Amino acid sequence: MSQDSLVVKGLSRQFGTVHALKEFDITIPKGELVALLGPSGCGKTTALRIIAGLEKSDAGSVMLNGKEITSDAAHKRNMGMVFQAYSLFPHLNVAENVSFGLKMRKVSKENQKKRVDTILELVGLNSHHKRFAHQLSGGQQQRVALARALVTEPEVLLLDEPLSALDAQVRTNLREEIRRLQLSLGTTTLFVTHDQEEAMTISDRVGVMNCGSLEQIDTPDVLYNNPATNFVASFVGVMNKISSQLSDGHIEVFGKRLKAVKGEKTSGTVYALIRPEAINVKTNTTNPNARVLTRSFLGASSNIVCQLPDGTIVQSLMTSSGSGDLHPGSSVELEVSISEVLVTHD
Amino acid sequence: MDSESHRKMADTMRKNLASNLVLIVAGMFLFFPLYAAAEFSLRNGADKTHGFAAYRWIFEQSGFAENIGITFRVTLLAVLLNLLIMVPTVTWLHLSGQRYKRVVEILTILPLIIPVVALATGAQLAMPEFMQNSVYELSFFYVVVAMPYTYRALDIGLSAHPLATLTNAARSLGASWLKTFTTVVAPTIRPSILAALFLMVALSLGEFTLAQLLHWSTFPVWVTNVSQQNIVGATALAIGSLFFAWILLFAFSFIGKKNSTIVTEEE
Numbered sequence: 001m002s003q004d005s006l007v008v009k010g011l012s013r014q015f016g017t018v019h020a021l022k023e024f025d026i027t028i029p030k031g032e033l034v035a036l037l038g039p040s041g042c043g044k045t046t047a048l049r050i051i052a053g054l055e056k057s058d059a060g061s062v063m064l065n066g067k068e069i070t071s072d073a074a075h076k077r078n079m080g081m082v083f084q085a086y087s088l089f090p091h092l093n094v095a096e097n098v099s100f101g102l103k104m105r106k107v108s109k110e111n112q113k114k115r116v117d118t119i120l121e122l123v124g125l126n127s128h129h130k131r132f133a134h135q136l137s138g139g140q141q142q143r144v145a146l147a148r149a150l151v152t153e154p155e156v157l158l159l160d161e162p163l164s165a166l167d168a169q170v171r172t173n174l175r176e177e178i179r180r181l182q183l184s185l186g187t188t189t190l191f192v193t194h195d196q197e198e199a200m201t202i203s204d205r206v207g208v209m210n211c212g213s214l215e216q217i218d219t220p221d222v223l224y225n226n227p228a229t230n231f232v233a234s235f236v237g238v239m240n241k242i243s244s245q246l247s248d249g250h251i252e253v254f255g256k257r258l259k260a261v262k263g264e265k266t267s268g269t270v271y272a273l274i275r276p277e278a279i280n281v282k283t284n285t286t287n288p289n290a291r292v293l294t295r296s297f298l299g300a301s302s303n304i305v306c307q308l309p310d311g312t313i314v315q316s317l318m319t320s321s322g323s324g325d326l327h328p329g330s331s332v333e334l335e336v337s338i339s340e341v342l343v344t345h346d
Numbered sequence: 347m348d349s350e351s352h353r354k355m356a357d358t359m360r361k362n363l364a365s366n367l368v369l370i371v372a373g374m375f376l377f378f379p380l381y382a383a384a385e386f387s388l389r390n391g392a393d394k395t396h397g398f399a400a401y402r403w404i405f406e407q408s409g410f411a412e413n414i415g416i417t418f419r420v421t422l423l424a425v426l427l428n429l430l431i432m433v434p435t436v437t438w439l440h441l442s443g444q445r446y447k448r449v450v451e452i453l454t455i456l457p458l459i460i461p462v463v464a465l466a467t468g469a470q471l472a473m474p475e476f477m478q479n480s481v482y483e484l485s486f487f488y489v490v491v492a493m494p495y496t497y498r499a500l501d502i503g504l505s506a507h508p509l510a511t512l513t514n515a516a517r518s519l520g521a522s523w524l525k526t527f528t529t530v531v532a533p534t535i536r537p538s539i540l541a542a543l544f545l546m547v548a549l550s551l552g553e554f555t556l557a558q559l560l561h562w563s564t565f566p567v568w569v570t571n572v573s574q575q576n577i578v579g580a581t582a583l584a585i586g587s588l589f590f591a592w593i594l595l596f597a598f599s600f601i602g603k604k605n606s607t608i609v610t611e612e613e
């Protein structure tokens with residue numbers, strides 16, 4: 001238990017009639033990077049702000065390294081935070097911005113300078129000490145904000161969609177850098193994002209949130225391959241929903257009998273949830289069951305969108321070399337390459 | 347190509363000429379009355395010589411230093427009240443009092459709608475007696491009368507920055523509310539605070555009606571009384587106070603700039 005850095009239990013928060021957060025629990029061991037992923041309005045930012053002390057909770061508790069901090073003011077929590085909006089103090093230059101937290105902690109001048117130099121070096125901005133926020137690009141501003149949050153060696157680093165305002169290229173670079181820094185400093189980190197690629201690529205574990213509750217929290221692999229709820233299944237990655245008849249715990253999809261898992265019913269009409277990479281598109285067939293709508297070239301792989309006779313859209317992910325002869329309009333046969341399938345009733 | 351660039355150059359020149367012409371006309375409109383008044387104030391009686399007799403006359407009038415002193419102290423208190431009341435209040439309205447903002451906005455307009463006479467007689471009665479008996483009650487009234495302007499100056503400055511994010515950042519970095527206000531909010535909106543204080547100073551230095559109605563002798567009241575006796579002296583007073591106010595405001599803006607460099611060096 002002593003290895004757990006942040007333990008949050010039963011957090012609830014209501015705004016008017018809206019339950020922003022319902023009985024939210026999360027435990028983060030020391031040094032782990034956990035992402036909270038969910039659609040906008042799912043309560044992930046509210047959770048982060050309550051943990052930071054910037055928002056009050058109606059119920060629940062926040063423990064940091066075994067110490068209850070639920071009612072502590074934000075400035076006494078020793079957490080670092082990076083925000084979605086640019087938050088550098090406009091009247092201070094980069095070095096002064098970074099040393100702000102150190103000054104509040106009454107660190108000596110020489111020590112401040114040393115730590116500011118070290119952290120700016122780490123985020124790759126060692127020649128920018130005297131610049132002001134308006135002289136920096138968006139990516140540089142967020143790097144400074146990251147340095148400013150990390151220089152005080154916080155117990156927990158809180159990231160509130162820090163990459164959302166940036167260009168795609170900068171976003172990818174900076175997220176790798178955040179992960180590299182986090183691993184080298186060993187800072188326990190909670191990262192809020194609505195971008196699943198961001199969450200999946202850099203996190204140890206991802207918590208998927210919906211309507212104020214945590215639906216599932218696990219490693220990216222488990223979330224993708226073994227989603228606990230329908231919401232997680234459809235929110236994480238692309239998921240095909242194919243209607244079929246369930247009987248005796250089995251379901252037939254494109255002529256193949258598959259074992260249904262996690263279904264509540266054993267018979268009736270259900271939907272099979274199948275990932276695009278588990279669907280193959282065959283051109284040489286005497287038994288076509290779908291029509292190609294589009295093929296998007298993605299490099300090594302291609303995304304093929306097909307339509308079933310009943311109008312259902314099905315996506316398939318294939319190697320580009322294996323799908324070169326697929327053209328819009330051609331009749332094809334779809335196959336599944338799995339033997340077990342998730343089913344859902346709605 | 348060549349004639350094209352020629353035409354463009356001629357165009358810009360014509361535009362420059364037009365804007366310069368406007369400047370010159372507007373400048374003359376401002377400058378001539380000032381020049382005429384200055385010239386008049388320098389005349390030595392009926393003869394054609396010029397000198398500073400009228401200016402010397404001002405200093406010889408009784409109550410000069412005393413009234414300037416009163417106006418200065420009243421202005422100083424008004425500025426302090428503005429810093430202590432208006433700045434934190436408008437900041438709070440921006441951060442967590444959003445729903446009261448509309449009401450306050452309307453309230454700040456009231457001093458423009460309510461006649462000063464009503465303020466003088468009505469509001470004075472609401473003051474505790476020891477305040478009614480002190481000239482410094484004027485400072486409180488001046489803060490209220492200047493509110494339509496000072497509120498807006500501060501409001502604009504606060505709206506120009508993502509204040510909520512900045513204060514959240516400061517708080518998460520270990521700054522208490524007070525520290526956040528003094529080390530982040532105030533320096534960020536420094537130009538607006540200075541603008542609000544300019545307005546406050548300008549209003550306090552020149553306010554006549556309230557002081558006169560409440561029977562306080564301030565510099566503007568004194569000027570009005572004294573200038574009844576000597577027309578050249580009155581003009582000299584007008585020119586003198588104008589230049590004095592300019593110098594003061596200029597110095598003020600200079601202090602503001604100097605301070606900001608000191609702050610950056612220190613922090």
